[in-house]
Amino acid sequence: MPREQVEEFRNFVNSNRLMDIDLKGGKFTWFSNPRNGFVTRERLDRVLVNWEWKKLYQNATLTALPAIGSDHCPLVLRLETREKFERHFNYEAYWEDHEDCEKIIKQGWGKNENKRNKWEKLQGKFKSYKKELEQWSKKTFTRADKKINQLKEEITKLQNQEFSEQ
Numbered sequence: 001m002p003r004e005q006v007e008e009f010r011n012f013v014n015s016n017r018l019m020d021i022d023l024k025g026g027k028f029t030w031f032s033n034p035r036n037g038f039v040t041r042e043r044l045d046r047v048l049v050n051w052e053w054k055k056l057y058q059n060a061t062l063t064a065l066p067a068i069g070s071d072h073c074p075l076v077l078r079l080e081t082r083e084k085f086e087r088h089f090n091y092e093a094y095w096e097d098h099e100d101c102e103k104i105i106k107q108g109w110g111k112n113e114n115k116r117n118k119w120e121k122l123q124g125k126f127k128s129y130k131k132e133l134e135q136w137s138k139k140t141f142t143r144a145d146k147k148i149n150q151l152k153e154e155i156t157k158l159q160n161q162e163f164s165e166q
Contacts, residue, residue: 018048021077025064026160029073041159045075066155073159089130095137108132 012018023029023043032040047062054060057079064073095101108129 013048017050019050019054021047021049021060021062023062023064023075026066026073026156027064028159029064029075031067031071031159033071045072047075047077064156066152066159068152068155089134091133092137094141095133098140100136100140101133104132104136105129 028041028043029045030042045064049057049060059080061078063076063078065076067073108131109125111125111128111132
């Protein structure tokens, strides 16, 4: 990049009083292809904001995801903190292919719920069989999403550690 363009960009950033948002996750956003066993790592990608924006979005976070399929890490900008939310029950169609699925549903449905009226009793049965299915599923099936997240964390760690000839 020509020196004049770099200087012009710096002047723009300074005159508008822009600042980086702190980067969470990896500290690098770009990786070169290895040449002679040497990989260059830099923080090229950034999000610049001014004080007014920073005051408006005080809880904003910027996270670098692992670089997968590109030499740049995707950046995720969240403007508000994520609140914990109640997970919804999802019935997985592949459960039906397992020989124990029907037994687990009947087991949960048949639990004795001491409720006052039929509606509360029905709600209790739904809650009970959902709980049984979720517990059974955790023990019986491998969670691909957890494995994917675990592998992404490993990639991030590898991308952030010092490289050696070993």
